Amino acid sequence: MAGQLAVDASSSPETPAVGSPPVLVAKGVGVGYGGVRAVDDVSISISKGEVVGIIGPNGAGKSSLLGALGGQVKRTQGVITLGDRDISSLMPHDRARLGLVRTFQTTSEFARMTVYENLVTAAEGDRGASLRSVVLHPRQTAQRELELRARAWSIMERFEMTHTADLYGRELSGGQRRLVEIMRCLMRHPRVLLLDEPMVGVAPHLTGKLIDDLRGIAQEGLGILIVEHALEVVRKLCDRVVVMAFGKVIAAGEFEEVVRDPVVQAAYLS
Amino acid sequence: MLAQLISSAADGVVVAAILAVAAMGFTLQFSLTNVLNLSFGAVMTIGGFTAYLANLAGLNAWLGLVLGAVAGAVATVLLGRGVLRLYARRHTQLFEMMMVTLGMSLVIDYGIQAISQNAIYGYTVLQAAPIRLGPIDVTPIQVAIIGMAVVLLVAVEAGLHLTKLGKALRATAVEPSLARSCGIQTGRVVLITWVVSGALCGLAGVVYIISTQSVDYTTGELFLPLVIAAAILGGVGSLRGAVAASLVMGLVTEIVAGFGGAAYSTVAGFAILVVVLLLRPGAVFGGAEDRQLVL
Amino acid sequence: MGAWAFYITTLLVYFAVDVLSAFSLNLQFGYAGVVNFGFIVFQAAGAYAAAVVVLGPSGGVASFQQYVFGARLPFPLDLLVAAAAGALLSFVVGLFALRRMRRDYQAAVLLIVSLIALQVVSADVPLFNGSNGLTGVTWPFGEFFGATATGQPWLYLIYSLVICAVVCGGVWWLSRSPWGRSLRAMRDHEDAASAMGLNITSLRLQVFVLGGAVAGLSGGLLVEYIGAWSPGAWGYAETFVIFTAIFVGGVGNYRGVMIGTLLVPIIFLEIPRFLPAIGYPGLTDSLEWVVVGLAWMLCLLFRPRGILPERRLRAPRAEGVALDPAPAEGGA
Numbered sequence: 007m008a009g010q011l012a013v014d015a016s017s018s019p020e021t022p023a024v025g026s027p028p029v030l031v032a033k034g035v036g037v038g039y040g041g042v043r044a045v046d047d048v049s050i051s052i053s054k055g056e057v058v059g060i061i062g063p064n065g066a067g068k069s070s071l072l073g074a075l076g077g078q079v080k081r082t083q084g085v086i087t088l089g090d091r092d093i094s095s096l097m098p099h100d101r102a103r104l105g106l107v108r109t110f111q112t113t114s115e116f117a118r119m120t121v122y123e124n125l126v127t128a129a130e131g132d133r134g135a136s137l138r139s140v141v142l143h144p145r146q147t148a149q150r151e152l153e154l155r156a157r158a159w160s161i162m163e164r165f166e167m168t169h170t171a172d173l174y175g176r177e178l179s180g181g182q183r184r185l186v187e188i189m190r191c192l193m194r195h196p197r198v199l200l201l202d203e204p205m206v207g208v209a210p211h212l213t214g215k216l217i218d219d220l221r222g223i224a225q226e227g228l229g230i231l232i233v234e235h236a237l238e239v240v241r242k243l244c245d246r247v248v249v250m251a252f253g254k255v256i257a258a259g260e261f262e263e264v265v266r267d268p269v270v271q272a273a274y275l276s
Numbered sequence: 277m278l279a280q281l282i283s284s285a286a287d288g289v290v291v292a293a294i295l296a297v298a299a300m301g302f303t304l305q306f307s308l309t310n311v312l313n314l315s316f317g318a319v320m321t322i323g324g325f326t327a328y329l330a331n332l333a334g335l336n337a338w339l340g341l342v343l344g345a346v347a348g349a350v351a352t353v354l355l356g357r358g359v360l361r362l363y364a365r366r367h368t369q370l371f372e373m374m375m376v377t378l379g380m381s382l383v384i385d386y387g388i389q390a391i392s393q394n395a396i397y398g399y400t401v402l403q404a405a406p407i408r409l410g411p412i413d414v415t416p417i418q419v420a421i422i423g424m425a426v427v428l429l430v431a432v433e434a435g436l437h438l439t440k441l442g443k444a445l446r447a448t449a450v451e452p453s454l455a456r457s458c459g460i461q462t463g464r465v466v467l468i469t470w471v472v473s474g475a476l477c478g479l480a481g482v483v484y485i486i487s488t489q490s491v492d493y494t495t496g497e498l499f500l501p502l503v504i505a506a507a508i509l510g511g512v513g514s515l516r517g518a519v520a521a522s523l524v525m526g527l528v529t530e531i532v533a534g535f536g537g538a539a540y541s542t543v544a545g546f547a548i549l550v551v552v553l554l555l556r557p558g559a560v561f562g563g564a565e566d567r568q569l570v571l
Numbered sequence: 572m573g574a575w576a577f578y579i580t581t582l583l584v585y586f587a588v589d590v591l592s593a594f595s596l597n598l599q600f601g602y603a604g605v606v607n608f609g610f611i612v613f614q615a616a617g618a619y620a621a622a623v624v625v626l627g628p629s630g631g632v633a634s635f636q637q638y639v640f641g642a643r644l645p646f647p648l649d650l651l652v653a654a655a656a657g658a659l660l661s662f663v664v665g666l667f668a669l670r671r672m673r674r675d676y677q678a679a680v681l682l683i684v685s686l687i688a689l690q691v692v693s694a695d696v697p698l699f700n701g702s703n704g705l706t707g708v709t710w711p712f713g714e715f716f717g718a719t720a721t722g723q724p725w726l727y728l729i730y731s732l733v734i735c736a737v738v739c740g741g742v743w744w745l746s747r748s749p750w751g752r753s754l755r756a757m758r759d760h761e762d763a764a765s766a767m768g769l770n771i772t773s774l775r776l777q778v779f780v781l782g783g784a785v786a787g788l789s790g791g792l793l794v795e796y797i798g799a800w801s802p803g804a805w806g807y808a809e810t811f812v813i814f815t816a817i818f819v820g821g822v823g824n825y826r827g828v829m830i831g832t833l834l835v836p837i838i839f840l841e842i843p844r845f846l847p848a849i850g851y852p853g854l855t856d857s858l859e860w861v862v863v864g865l866a867w868m869l870c871l872l873f874r875p876r877g878i879l880p881e882r883r884l885r886a887p888r889a890e891g892v893a894l895d896p897a898p899a900e901g902g903a
Contacts, residue, residue: 076766078762078765078766097765097770098762098765098766099765099766099767099768099769099770099771102765102766102767102768103768107766107767107768108766110762110763110766114760114762114763114766115759115760115763116755116756116759116760116763116764117759117760118755118758118759118823118881119752119755119756119759120883120884120885120886121886122886123752123755123884123886124756126749126752127749127752127753127755127756127764127767127769128756128767128768130749130752130753135748135749135750135752135753135769136750137745137750137777137781140745140748140749140750141745147748147749150749151749155887155889156889158886158889159888159889160889171886172883172885172886174883175759187763190763190767191767194767194768312675312676312679314679314682359868362872363871363872366872366874368871370675371606371673371674371675371678372871373675374675374678374679375678375867375871376868376871376872378608378682378811378867379811379864379865379867379868379871380864380868381864382808382811382860382861382863382864382867383861383864383865383868385808385860386808386857386858386859386860386861386864387857387861389857389860390854390857390858390861393851393853393854394853394857497686497807498686498690500683500686501683501686501687504679504683505683508676508679538694539690539691539694539695540691540695542687542690542691543687543690543691546683546687549680550667553667553670553672553680554666554667554670
């Protein structure tokens with residue numbers, strides 16, 4: 007896990023990235039609500055196989071940053087590129103179709119659909135489920151359903167969730183809902199995964215397994231950006247860490263150095 | 277041409293005054309409770325019919341105005357305290373609350389239809405010879421209606437900003453749980469809001485039928501689209517915004533009507549809302565996603 | 572044909588029309604979560620459209636009824652025009668009413684559309700003869716069978732049942748398709764659905780327009796049977812009869828919706844005919860609406876899951892997957 011420093015706060019000079027080229031790059035991203043700047047000139051990049059954590063006190067703009075990357079929140083400035091494509095002004099579903107998927111801070115499972123349906127629907131979120139293909143190409147649609155069926159079952163098996171296949175989203179425990187969200191993302195063959203506090207609601211004795219799972223996913227070549235409060239999780243999971251406060255990046259680097267940074271400690275204490 | 281325009285604009289100000297009274301009531305209760313109250317039009321009809329009955333009983337027309345306001349307040353309190361509370365206790369969501377108010381509207385409207393034998397009743401009170409001011413014909417009662425709207429705006433604004441209760445109301449509208457933990461009796465604040473907004477609603481109903489000179493069970497329902505559109509356009513929760521939007525709506529509807537499009541005058545008012553929706557949805561609906569029910 | 576047979580036939584034609592409406596609304600509301608409080612307007616659009624294309628060229632102001640675009644089109648063009656009218660109006664309304672906003676605002680905007688459309692059509696006489704409405708609408712096979720639809724009720728019943736079955740079958744099939752599943756995802760969590768690549772704007776407009784087409788078709792079918800159409804037939808309250816039918820039958824379950832349709836608009840609204848008349852004429856009609864309003868409120872209060880609730884679709888097993896490998900979840 008090369009802990010290259012590919013994050014640059016606007017104050018610090020840009021550090022050249024080593025290793026594989028970054029897959030998601032955000033440059034100078036800003037988000038404003040009314041007069042408040044929730045995210046101010048933040049630059050960040052994620053490479054394949056890398057897990058990057060975002061930490062910071064409440065109201066630091068972490069979730070807003072994730073929203074700007076995913077397209078749920080309107081960015082007021084900056085450029086976001088996925089691979090070599092500028093996605094700054096694309097709608098969320100277009101970003102998803104290009105391989106950028108995310109989970110939400112409050113769990114977002116489809117409550118009145120079974121876990122199996124949650125998974126299969128996620129994978130179809132493109133032309134496969136369009137009215138045109140359903141009506142005009144029934145055979146391809148049926149074929150695709152078969153492929154998705156196999157994929158859904160293999161993902162459920164991997165996360166040991168096959169026994170929940172027929173349960174509705176609303177019948178699941180908090181931890182299971184988090185897993186459904188992550189499995190749903192994986193159905194889409196993502197290039198980058200944005201996770202917003204995936205450990206909330208997960209029973210303590212299961213966090214270890216989820217950490218291992220996420221590391222395993224990253225090793226298959228995904229970039230993962232994760233917002234997390236529990237520093238212990240961040241320490242175990244992330245290759246490097248970005249610290250935000252008041253909408254800005256105040257520090258970045260490996261976990262152990264970052265938490266010793268007096269600036270970071272001051273931000274957390276204030 | 278110009279004379280027609282000026283004359284229509286004058287009519288528009290009168291309509292705006294009626295609309296403003298209703299829109300103030302609507303926005304007041306909506307900003308506090310967050311329930312989009314679709315029975316507002318039905319309560320307007322109740323106010324109108326009360327004034328009609330008062331007149332029938334030989335009471336003074338101005339007293340009819342007061343009684344209409346009282347009826348509106350009583351009806352609104354009964355609906356808000358009685359019916360909506362019942363649903364709130366069963367954890368009805370904000371969205372379902374709106375459906376409940378729609379059911380109340382059906383019951384009231386058609387209840388009135390049943391009682392009124394589905395007939396249209398003339399209501400010609402306080403009519404006097406118009407005064408001519410250049411191209412403008414204006415009756416004394418129209419002047420009185422405009423004056424009343426202005427006075428009510430000032431009074432409610434003053435009540436909101438100068439009295440302790442008004443401050444409590446604004447605090448509750450912004451952050452109900454915080455207000456509660458600061459010792460504000462939100463239940464009382466809500467009750468008083470129902471009373472005030474209901475009175476405005478009933479009053480608007482009476483003023484409306486004075487202006488149209490007739491009342492039937494659809495009276496309020498025909499006016500409701502403009503009220504909701506004005507309240508939404510004015511930025512929900514802002515009294516001054518509601519009044520300004522009412523002015524725009526009133527002018528547009530009457531000018532369109534004045535130039536021969538009587539059938540389309542309400543559409544023209546609604547079209548403004550549609551245009552705003554299309555061009556700047558955020559301006560109208562921004563930040564309203566996470567509101568909670570306050571009853 | 573006896574009076575009873577005619578009465579039953581008429582009810583069954585109404586049933587076919589109401590089932591079409593309820594399926595359309597269930598697709599929009601039960602599956603896609605679009606609260607179409609202006610539903611009846613789209614049915615009315617289809618009814619007016621079908622009326623003017625079978626009434627023949629308008630006689631203009633001199634005639635006893637005025638309307639725009641008079642024509643005499645043969646089957647199936649009349650019903651296609653009705654469906655197209657519903658779809659087109661849905662598209663136009665959908666462009667502004669389906670903008671991303673709170674659901675209660677959206678419902679209110681659609682209700683306003685319903686109220687305003689009624690005002691306009693009532694007041695604008697040259698459009699569809701104002702509040703008097705259009706009469707003398709016939710069904711397109713009159714020249715073959717030499718009679719109006721009401722003169723040949725059995726034939727019309729078969730005709731409408733066939734159309735109803737075909738269209739409702741299509742709606743049901745689409746709901747079960749991957750497209751229908753996407754609608755349910757959108758209904759359950761809009762943000763998550765769009766983050767999974769579903770184009771919410773387009774999906775919502777699609778279901779709105781498709782539902783509008785079915786609503787328009789149902790209007791066309793209805794007007795050709797009863798022969799007349801006026802603003803009195805599509806007050807905003809009519810929409811809530813269909814909503815109530817869906818609630819009673821079971822949101823999201825088409826079989827339940829059919830039962831609800833049989834119970835609410837047919838049986839329930841027909842009962843007063845068999846009760847002794849009370850008060851002045853028209854009183855029972857008013858009271859009926861009061862009861863619909865109360866039923867609607869009771870539905871919301873007790874939140875019944877309906878006679879047949881939405882059914883859980885069991886996941887098809889993939890080959891080679893062991894069933895239930897994990898016995899119990901550790902309480903995650």
